[in-house]
Amino acid sequence: MSRMLTRRSVLASGLAVTGVALLAACGGSGASGGSGNDTAGKDASEIKIGVAMPTKSSERWIKDGENVKAQLEKLGYKVDLQFAEDDIPTQANQIDNMVTQGANLLIIAPIDGTALSSQLDAAGEAGIPVISYDRLIRDNENVSYYTSFDNYDVGTQMGTSLLTGMGLLDAEGKETGEAGPFNIELFGGSPDDNNAPFFFNGAMDVIKPFIDKGVISVKSGQTAFDTVATMRWDAATAQSRMDNLITSTYSDGSRVDGILSPLDSMSIGILGALKAAGYGTAAQPYPTVTGQDAEVAGIKSIMADEQYSTIFKDTRSLADAAVQMAVAILDGGEPEVNDTKTYDNGVKVVPSYLLKSEIITKDNVQSSLVDTGYITQNELK
Numbered sequence: 001m002s003r004m005l006t007r008r009s010v011l012a013s014g015l016a017v018t019g020v021a022l023l024a025a026c027g028g029s030g031a032s033g034g035s036g037n038d039t040a041g042k043d044a045s046e047i048k049i050g051v052a053m054p055t056k057s058s059e060r061w062i063k064d065g066e067n068v069k070a071q072l073e074k075l076g077y078k079v080d081l082q083f084a085e086d087d088i089p090t091q092a093n094q095i096d097n098m099v100t101q102g103a104n105l106l107i108i109a110p111i112d113g114t115a116l117s118s119q120l121d122a123a124g125e126a127g128i129p130v131i132s133y134d135r136l137i138r139d140n141e142n143v144s145y146y147t148s149f150d151n152y153d154v155g156t157q158m159g160t161s162l163l164t165g166m167g168l169l170d171a172e173g174k175e176t177g178e179a180g181p182f183n184i185e186l187f188g189g190s191p192d193d194n195n196a197p198f199f200f201n202g203a204m205d206v207i208k209p210f211i212d213k214g215v216i217s218v219k220s221g222q223t224a225f226d227t228v229a230t231m232r233w234d235a236a237t238a239q240s241r242m243d244n245l246i247t248s249t250y251s252d253g254s255r256v257d258g259i260l261s262p263l264d265s266m267s268i269g270i271l272g273a274l275k276a277a278g279y280g281t282a283a284q285p286y287p288t289v290t291g292q293d294a295e296v297a298g299i300k301s302i303m304a305d306e307q308y309s310t311i312f313k314d315t316r317s318l319a320d321a322a323v324q325m326a327v328a329i330l331d332g333g334e335p336e337v338n339d340t341k342t343y344d345n346g347v348k349v350v351p352s353y354l355l356k357s358e359i360i361t362k363d364n365v366q367s368s369l370v371d372t373g374y375i376t377q378n379e380l381k
Contacts, residue, residue, distance in 0.1 A: 039104050039330050044076030047330060050098030051079060052108045054135075055086040058233075058265065060293045060315060061109070064134070067319035068107060075327065086232055088115045095119040099126055105330060107322050109133040111232075112192040113345075116140070129329050132350065133322055136194040139346045145335055146343050146352040147321040149313045151195045154357050155202020158260060158290045161309035161359045162203070165288030166258045168210060180215040184258035184287075185245055186222065187238055187266060188229040194345075199262050199292070200225045207260070219256070220249045230266060239269030246277045257287050264291040264298025267307045280306065294360055294369060296379050302362050303380060312358040312368060321353050 039047055049072055053065040061083070069081045080098055084091035088111050098106060099122045106128055110116055117140050123130055124142035132146040163169040167178050184207075189196030204223075210216040222228055222245075230238050238261070250256055256274075261267040267289050271280075279286050291298050291310035301307035325335040339352040360368055369375045 047104045048078040050103040050106045051081045054111045056083045059295045063315045071323040107131045113138040113194045141347045146350040150354045151198035152202040155199040159203035159206030165308040182257040183219040186228045186260045189262045191229040235265040235269035238266040242270045242273035259289045264295040267291040312360045
């Protein structure tokens, strides 16, 4: 098994399937057993892998699913890719069917990380290894491995980009001495997504020192994750909450200067509420608004000087990591991991491989996204 590719090596190649050739060269076309569900001696064409993704309503999940499927199929495996449209019973039923139909391995990005216990129990009884993809599956011992990005670091990047956009940090991350005070509001991700508190806590660890010094004020007073969380990362919910914040907190004529938003689609909803309230003009410019996932709509918003930043998590690299994990397991080996302490799912610490992310602003859209082939110039027209 070759050493797992870093994000940099994937980006340098400009290909979504960089790892495929290396995997094929190290015998990835067959399985030599050890996975616990009788893959010994089987050719890849005899092995079925179930891939369960949350939804097609988000551009990034479509890319994740298609990248994983393409890489696995190029190696010869049969792939059952399913999207659940953010409906928990649908995803549970899809995974039940994968188990019943004889999947040899499962790659699951859960809608709700706590809602799949019976499905994982069935997979465990059948000896089917489970790779938890991007979102950690909780409260079950039958999670073999986890691959994601360094989610706490993603959060610190969100917080850093918010402070940079507001002029409190310079390009090198040093404090500028700007005294403020500035008003900000906070938005969190879905409370049933294990990643969301990591994002929020990472961001708050960067922002809180400025709150403590009085440079920043959360004018609404809403600072607890449970208060600011947004179920299912829903853009309409975020827009409605921003509407309410403007009415309840900023009707005195005060200005909101920054918004911590953890997802591009939520950011667009938030910006819609701000625009309706008169922001987005020369007299009342938009506040600094963060995001995540480098979706085309978010990047267009950045290029239009609306959203300030996003966090780029290269789904090609994540797909590559999941595929290399799958091949190692089906070949009877152990996948490479780089974290064995952080991701406790409530029953066990799940061995993990974590990737790095990148802050994107208008300045590096071309070099980091377009030049690497992640987004085409035509998509941004």
